[in-house]
Amino acid sequence: MSSQSPVGAVGRVTVPIPLNGPGEVLVAVRGGSEAYAAWSNAPIGMHTRVIVVDCVSARSLIVEPLPT
Template sequence: MATDDAVRGCTGVLVIGTRGPAGPGEVLVRIRGGSETFLAWSDKPLPEGASVLVIDCRGTRQVDVVEWADPLNALAGEAGNAG
């Protein structure tokens, strides 16, 4: 089964929440100059709208994801509170 290694390391947003080991959700990933959807698997259930990081590919159009908070967004928030 072919994998899409270009998506590994990309971030995205869940358009359908995952159910952990019980089943996949769906993630929208910005890749290749556009946006694509993939089936998204996770170790624990994640809600619709969660930001995620793609950590592995399971084959054609299927990826493993973990919840993700962009550290640069946190730094931007701290800069706004300085002073």
Template sequence: MVSDEAVIGCPGTLVIGTRGAAGPGEVLVRIRGGSETFLAWSEEPLPKGTPVLVIESRGTRQVDVMEWTDPVGDPGSDLPDGPR
């Protein structure tokens, strides 16, 4: 399995909620000049729309995430196309 280290540390938003140990959700992450989706695994179930931080790559477009609030408070973080 090849790890995608570029995604580690990136914030994202769950577009499909996670189910904890029962299964993954899906996260939208702004990376490499665009947006990409990854299967997202978390320790606890997280609902759709939860802001998360990618903490590990499982390889092949799968990541581990945790709920996260941007301490800087990026005013465009909740907009699909970034700040305007």
């Protein structure tokens, strides 16, 4: 990925992420916010703050809940 990769960026879940499927996150990148399909190893509820840990494709991410 380029230097504009969202890996490491913080976002918020806008569509809950189920155990075996995608949800959606809004991530602060490139001076704005962008929506991405998001996957996780565990379900993540709506409005949870997350961190991007990997990119699956240009519009799909792997996320984890942001540690508190």
